[in-house]
Amino acid sequence: MEITLTSPLDMHLHVRDGEMMRLVAPLSAQYFAGAVIMPNLVPPVVDEQSLRAYAARVKNAADDASFLPLMTLFFRNYSESDLRVAKTIPGFFAVKLYPAGVTTNSDMGVQSLRTAEPTLRSMEELDIPLLVHGESHGFVMDREAEFLPAYRYLAEQFPKLRICMEHITTAAAAHVLDEYENLSATITLHHLEFTLDDVLGTAMKPHLFCKPIAKREEDREALLQLALSAHPRVMFGSDSAPHPQHRKECYDCSAGVFSAPVALAGLAKIFARHRALDKLQAFVCDNACRLYGLHPPTKTVLLRDTPLHVPMQYCSYGQSVVPLYAGEQIPWSASIVRE
Ligand code: DOR
Numbered sequence: 001m002e003i004t005l006t007s008p009l010d011m012h013l014h015v016r017d018g019e020m021m022r023l024v025a026p027l028s029a030q031y032f033a034g035a036v037i038m039p040n041l042v043p044p045v046v047d048e049q050s051l052r053a054y055a056a057r058v059k060n061a062a063d064d065a066s067f068l069p070l071m072t073l074f075f076r077n078y079s080e081s082d083l084r085v086a087k088t089i090p091g092f093f094a095v096k097l098y099p100a101g102v103t104t105n106s107d108m109g110v111q112s113l114r115t116a117e118p119t120l121r122s123m124e125e126l127d128i129p130l131l132v133h134g135e136s137h138g139f140v141m142d143r144e145a146e147f148l149p150a151y152r153y154l155a156e157q158f159p160k161l162r163i164c165m166e167h168i169t170t171a172a173a174a175h176v177l178d179e180y181e182n183l184s185a186t187i188t189l190h191h192l193e194f195t196l197d198d199v200l201g202t203a204m205k206p207h208l209f210c211k212p213i214a215k216r217e218e219d220r221e222a223l224l225q226l227a228l229s230a231h232p233r234v235m236f237g238s239d240s241a242p243h244p245q246h247r248k249e250c251y252d253c254s255a256g257v258f259s260a261p262v263a264l265a266g267l268a269k270i271f272a273r274h275r276a277l278d279k280l281q282a283f284v285c286d287n288a289c290r291l292y293g294l295h296p297p298t299k300t301v302l303l304r305d306t307p308l309h310v311p312m313q314y315c316s317y318g319q320s321v322v323p324l325y326a327g328e329q330i331p332w333s334a335s336i337v338r339e
């Protein structure tokens with residue numbers, strides 16, 4: 001069995017910086033025609049200068065003319081003129097909002113949505129998409145559910161703002177998505193695959209630990225339902241978030257699943273198992289292109305049911321990072337069709 005995808009996009013990707021970026025960016029650029037690049041560096045990407053410089057470094061590290069980095073600014077209170085300038089920067093795509101302290105490198109995030117209102121109003125006027133890490137500071141399993149009223153508030157107060165609920169993990173979030181036309185959502189591969197039982201139920205799997213944490217089986221099923229039915233406002237976003245191996249296999253493991261190199265093969269496995277391969281193109285490209293008016297470079301990817309042996313780790317430039325499915329054989333693999 002095989003299927004061809006045109007210009008797959010990863011609508012939520014961490015490529016980091018420096019040596020780590022040199023290692024991981026080409027692994028995304030290999031099969032994806034573009035990706036939304038997260039701004040949670042240390043310090044975060046918060047102004048024209050750092051955005052331009054980071055965009056150039058990402059382009060350079062990806063080293064692929066048919067890979068479009070869609071750059072984001074880290075949310076802070078921006079003036080309207082800051083945002084007007086951002087819109088002129090080639091590759092600028094959106095602003096990413098993190099509640100302060102909810103995840104990796106988010107300390108400079110938002111303390112209160114009320115104080116963010118003027119910036120959100122300007123974004124709405126200038127038609128700049130808002131991407132949201134939707135978690136509270138509550139009990140770990142309840143954090144996404146506790147944030148849902150904030151999504152409702154944003155969707156109602158800013159009806160023209162295009163708001164993306166990033167990496168949703170619950171059936172409750174899927175319901176809120178359907179309440180408002182100006183909400184969209186991304187879903188990761190790992191949240192389609194795993195529940196908290198896989199992360200903790202047998203042995204503790206640090207490489208599956210991420211934020212938001214994987215939830216219950218009924219949540220995973222609700223996410224599958226959205227992806228497999230090609231819900232028109234749902235897009236693939238890997239949230240591939242590499243950390244050095246020693247930062248995952250340690251006492252205080254960092255949150256993040258490094259899925260970029262196996263993302264399309266993993267999705268093919270899931271969509272094939274559910275006889276929904278015909279819906280994959282919408283999930284990995286068409287919905288995003290329609291929602292945001294994107295025109296990614298042409299890249300043709302062949303997915304075939306020949307097994308892929310996933311390496312135990314990827315090592316170069318003095319970095320070592322462990323991918324999702326490390327050491328396993330998965331039943332599908334990806335290759336590029338050269339025109
Ligand atoms: O697991 C995660 N890792 N979730 C996030 O929101 C951030 C990411 C990271 O940057 O490592």
Ligand code: ZN
Nearest residue numbers: 014038239241
């Ligand atoms: Zn992320």
